[in-house]
């Protein structure tokens with residue numbers, strides 16, 4: 436048999452999160468960016484990003500999520516959006532809204548932007564701006580939501596939930612309806628990076644987590660046909676872990692502002708892995724052949740507990756970065772799993788944090804070289 440055609444042993448990626456920049460006016464204490472932020476002088480150029488989009492489209496990527504930091508901090512956002520859309524990629528802008536004007540929203544729509552995800556931190560200027568660390572941010576977001584609706588683009592509201600706003604979920608859902616959103620993502624904060632540093636302030640109590648699940652279930656009934664509600668429950672209070680990233684290296688990839696290609700946004704917290712950049716390798720080589728992407732694909736890496744478990748095809752053994760953060764071993768069963776021998780320790784920790792109080796946040800730092 437000829438070996439001219441090399442059939443990859445994994446399917447191509449469907450989605451790419453393009454972290455265009457780490458620059459951001461907000462300073463949310465649960466930011467998913469790494470604690471070591473990339474400066475503006477290290478960011479990929481316009482031409483380099485367009486090359487990444489071209490490679491992604493050729494590789495089979497369908498969706499590109501233009502994210503950050505705040506992607507509007509890039510002066511070439513409209514140009515990048517147009518390039519991705521012209522290549523046939525479905526474009527989604529994930530934004531805080533800061534840095535957008537009505538004219539810029541209209542230019543993005545003209546460039547082919549298909550969807551906007553707008554973050555909210557709370558349901559009042561006081562609570563939202565305290566968490567975002569930016570006065571006036573809430574009112575700006577409300578204005579941006581109106582411009583997006585007027586431009587005819589579908590809007591999703593991203594609501595990251597934690598102990599300080601978990602009791603506002605119903606009000607957030609109502610706000611999303613008022614803003615003419617078609618979808619809201621109610622996602623409980625994940626404790627990596629900045630959020631890990633703020634766990635004592637942000638970890639919800641078990642009562643809050645249970646109430647949140649009830650609130651979402653009731654709202655889904657009430658707003659059926661009006662608003663889609665996606666929900667990521669608090670995994671410290673769940674029985675089983677989530678299928679983080681839909682499984683490592685199965686569905687998507689993240690490209691950082693300086694072009695490192697990661698299997699997930701927190702993958703750099705796993706010190707045994709090294710990551711290639713688009714400046715030295717092609718996206719295809721990285722996706723199919725890099726050590727980092729192959730490290731936790733399939734089942735061979737799994738501990739015996741997961742390998743013999745019927746749920747391994749459902750959650751893929753949980754989150755590798757969470758196992759790293761909580762156990763110091765990225766190849767351990769996610770300790771959120773009720774079958775993990777370490778689950779009791781996690782419950783003890785969650786209970787301890789539930790009564791802890793951290794008066795002030797450690798806000799996300801801004802990139803040092805902007």
Ligand code: SF4
Pocket residue numbers: 675676740741742744745746747748750751752753768769772773774775
């Ligand atoms: Fe998932 Fe592993 Fe727990 Fe089974 S043992 S439910 S595969 S984390």
Ligand code: FES
Pocket residue numbers: 627679680683699700701702753754755756757
């Ligand atoms: Fe990295 Fe879950 S956040 S695998």
